Amino acid sequence: MALSQAKMDATEARLSGLTLPEDGGWISASRADAQTRLRAMGMPGRRDEYWKFTRPDTLVQTDTPQAAVFDVTDEAPVFDAIDRLKIVFVDGVFDADASDDLTLAGVSIERLADAGQTDIHWAKDIYGVLETNGQVPVERPLAALNTAYAEDGIVIRATAKVEKPVSLIYLHKSTTSDATLHHVIKVESGAELTVLENGPAAARFNKVMEVEVADNASFHHIRAQGRDHERRAATHLFGRLGTESVFKSFTLTANGVLTRNEVVLELTGDDAQAHVAGAAMGDGDFHHDDTVFITHDAVNCESRQVFKKVLRNGATGVFQGKILVKPDAQKTDGYQISQALLLDDDSQFLAKPELEIYADDVACSHGSTTGAIDEESLFYLQSRGVPANEAQGLLVLAFLAEAIEEIDDSEIADDIRDRLEGWLKRHRD
Amino acid sequence: MLEIKNLHVKLEEDKQILKGVNLSIGAGEVHAIMGPNGSGKSTTSYVLSGRDGYEVTEGSAELNGVDLLDMDPEERAAAGLFLAFQYPVEIPGVGNMTFLRTAVNAQRKARGEDEMSAGEFLKVVRAKAKTLKIDADMLKRPVNVGFSGGEKKRNEILQMAMLEPKMCILDETDSGLDVDAMKLVSEGVNALRDEGRSFLVITHYQRLLDHIKPDVVHIMANGRIIKSGGPELALEVEHNGYADILAEIA
Numbered sequence: 001m002a003l004s005q006a007k008m009d010a011t012e013a014r015l016s017g018l019t020l021p022e023d024g025g026w027i028s029a030s031r032a033d034a035q036t037r038l039r040a041m042g043m044p045g046r047r048d049e050y051w052k053f054t055r056p057d058t059l060v061q062t063d064t065p066q067a068a069v070f071d072v073t074d075e076a077p078v079f080d081a082i083d084r085l086k087i088v089f090v091d092g093v094f095d096a097d098a099s100d101d102l103t104l105a106g107v108s109i110e111r112l113a114d115a116g117q118t119d120i121h122w123a124k125d126i127y128g129v130l131e132t133n134g135q136v137p138v139e140r141p142l143a144a145l146n147t148a149y150a151e152d153g154i155v156i157r158a159t160a161k162v163e164k165p166v167s168l169i170y171l172h173k174s175t176t177s178d179a180t181l182h183h184v185i186k187v188e189s190g191a192e193l194t195v196l197e198n199g200p201a202a203a204r205f206n207k208v209m210e211v212e213v214a215d216n217a218s219f220h221h222i223r224a225q226g227r228d229h230e231r232r233a234a235t236h237l238f239g240r241l242g243t244e245s246v247f248k249s250f251t252l253t254a255n256g257v258l259t260r261n262e263v264v265l266e267l268t269g270d271d272a273q274a275h276v277a278g279a280a281m282g283d284g285d286f287h288h289d290d291t292v293f294i295t296h297d298a299v300n301c302e303s304r305q306v307f308k309k310v311l312r313n314g315a316t317g318v319f320q321g322k323i324l325v326k327p328d329a330q331k332t333d334g335y336q337i338s339q340a341l342l343l344d345d346d347s348q349f350l351a352k353p354e355l356e357i358y359a360d361d362v363a364c365s366h367g368s369t370t371g372a373i374d375e376e377s378l379f380y381l382q383s384r385g386v387p388a389n390e391a392q393g394l395l396v397l398a399f400l401a402e403a404i405e406e407i408d409d410s411e412i413a414d415d416i417r418d419r420l421e422g423w424l425k426r427h428r429d
Numbered sequence: 430m431l432e433i434k435n436l437h438v439k440l441e442e443d444k445q446i447l448k449g450v451n452l453s454i455g456a457g458e459v460h461a462i463m464g465p466n467g468s469g470k471s472t473t474s475y476v477l478s479g480r481d482g483y484e485v486t487e488g489s490a491e492l493n494g495v496d497l498l499d500m501d502p503e504e505r506a507a508a509g510l511f512l513a514f515q516y517p518v519e520i521p522g523v524g525n526m527t528f529l530r531t532a533v534n535a536q537r538k539a540r541g542e543d544e545m546s547a548g549e550f551l552k553v554v555r556a557k558a559k560t561l562k563i564d565a566d567m568l569k570r571p572v573n574v575g576f577s578g579g580e581k582k583r584n585e586i587l588q589m590a591m592l593e594p595k596m597c598i599l600d601e602t603d604s605g606l607d608v609d610a611m612k613l614v615s616e617g618v619n620a621l622r623d624e625g626r627s628f629l630v631i632t633h634y635q636r637l638l639d640h641i642k643p644d645v646v647h648i649m650a651n652g653r654i655i656k657s658g659g660p661e662l663a664l665e666v667e668h669n670g671y672a673d674i675l676a677e678i679a
């Protein structure tokens with residue numbers, strides 16, 4: 001379909017301010033290809049079906065919308081107590097001094113720029129490749145933009161069970177920063193890797209992570225998106241899963257004026273398992289969008305989507321989630337739940353859950369609910385002496401519990417639970 | 430202890446339920462309320478504990494001289510009021526143990542006392558649960574979720590035992606209990622009886638009152654207490670139903 005003139009103009013306007021990084025190696029071809037693909041699809045616009053619930057304007061516009069820097073002083077940084085290898089980016093630029101030495105048994109870690117300059121590199125088969133696969137049947141122009149123009153990123157290859165998590169820390173120090181990061185991860189057959197991500201990253205953040213999980217490998221991903229109220233982020237997580245592999249991703253989002261998290265997974269090997277979960281809490285000028293697309297293309301795979309949102313004072317939550325079961329993907333077990341707890345009448349939740357099934361022997365279920373705090377439960381707790389706001393906090397945590405349970409590591413889960421409790425204490429009337 | 434005077438209550442949709450309830454319970458006393466279905470027994474207990482949806486149009490209720498009706502439900506609890514619900518609420522996602530500890534500590538805090546340490550709490554709760562035959566699994570599960578009718582009632586009594594309230598209202602705690610559980614629950618209640626603690630036991634059956642001996646029995650009908658007497662009044666109801674009593678006052 002030919003692009004409208006308006007869309008073409010918007011796309012050229014955006015690209016005019018950008019220059020393709022000149023890395024020199026294999027990556028140049030991937031970048032050029034992405035740029036061509038982006039021109040063909042055009043930047044997302046307000047009329048696009050996939051952007052019906054979330055206005056892409058500020059993610060697309062040439063001038064970076066500013067965001068005040070928020071210093072967290074009332075709690076320790078998330079994951080602080082977890083033994084991990086730290087990789088720090090400041091406003092989207094790798095900071096070697098602030099980062100740990102990038103050597104860790106069972107894993108190789110390089111900067112994208114270094115990996116990209118070479119003639120031959122394993123990352124060539126993933127960079128922009130999973131992203132390209134993820135452009136069908138729905139286009140994701142911001143991801144193509146990222147592949148073309150990513151300024152920095154990290155390339156990780158795990159070949160064994162990696163002892164501690166690799167932790168990507170995104171600091172935000174400039175009110176006008178516009179960061180584009182692209183990470184490539186390969187978990188080789190039988191290997192195990194946990195990746196943590198935290199922090200706001202920039203005033204505006206565009207991030208792509210492409211993850212190849214080979215046969216019998218397992219990948220765990222836990223992120224916390226930073227409490228800066230004015231930040232904007234568009235993130236894409238592309239995953240390809242091999243036979244008997246495990247992929248688990250959990251995201252905590254507290255605050256942020258605009259967040260669009262897309263997860264696009266392809267289960268290509270039999271008996272693979274993919275879980276994606278999210279807990280989002282917003283107060284006031286908060287817009288959070290989880291857009292998930294899971295394709296089952298192998299036999300006896302399991303996928304779970306568990307997304308919970310707590311919204312107050314006019315906050316908005318969006319969920320677009322799809323399970324696509326291809327004709328040969330028999331014995332698929334697909335589960336999808338998206339729920340919002342509205343703490344007042346001003347907040348809203350917009351959901352579009354979808355199942356598209358072409359195999360006949362599958363078990364798929366989905367559900368989406370919007371509700372308020374249960375008054376009976378609240379009274380019961382109060383009648384036992386629990387103050388109303390504390391009782392509400394207990395009920396909110398109970399509501400979020402199913403999402404938190406998707407985190408396997410109990411130390412990390414406890415850390416995340418503490419964040420939620422902290423948020424609830426700060427956001428009481 | 431509890432002083433209810435001329436209490437009139439209507440629902441927010443204008444339906445008058447209580448039409449002048451008078452009730453005075455002294456410290457250390459056990460009173461029972463019996464009465465036909467729909468007469469206003471549960472409504473009385475809910476209004477006392479501060480549930481939403483009722484409007485007090487006349488009258489008063491005081492606990493040890495303090496106006497109850499002005500307080501939030503949690504303040505009433507901290508002041509020593511406890512209601513064992515006729516229909517205990519299931520709360521998915523909130524562990525029974527977490528719930529109990531939060532409640533105990535919230536009340537202590539409200540009274541300016543120190544919180545109970547996790548270790549001490551665990552010891553006390555385990556001991557009390559054991560006497561009510563509540564097993565460790567039930568303590569770990571979400572509040573009342575998947576509990577049988579009788580288990581829910583025993584869980585109410587466990588909460589009461591942990592919170593050690595001054596004024597305990599038991600709304601049909603006997604319904605749904607098997608014969609043995611009724612004995613357990615009664616023993617649990619009797620163990621708490623002392624000079625500084627009072628009970629209001631709402632029941633349909635004399636059987637419970639064999640175990641928990643009341644000082645006074647009241648009959649409630651159509652939003653009022655229409656007759657009060659000794660334990661023999663419960664026996665009369667057991668044998669003859671309410672027809673005679675209702676006819677008497679008509």
Ligand SMILES: Nc1ncnc2c1ncn2[C@@H]1O[C@H](COP(=O)(O)OP(=O)(O)OP(=O)(O)O)[C@@H](O)[C@H]1O
Pocket residue numbers: 440444446464465466467468469470471472473482515
């Ligand atoms: N929320 C409500 N909406 C409508 N009617 C109500 C409501 N709550 C109570 N009622 C009515 O008020 C009356 C008193 O109810 P209540 O539950 O107090 O009776 P009860 O004496 O406890 O009866 P039971 O012995 O059956 O438990 C009943 O007619 C009941 O239908």
Ligand SMILES: [Mg+2]
Pocket residue numbers: 470471472515600
């Ligand atoms: Mg009743």
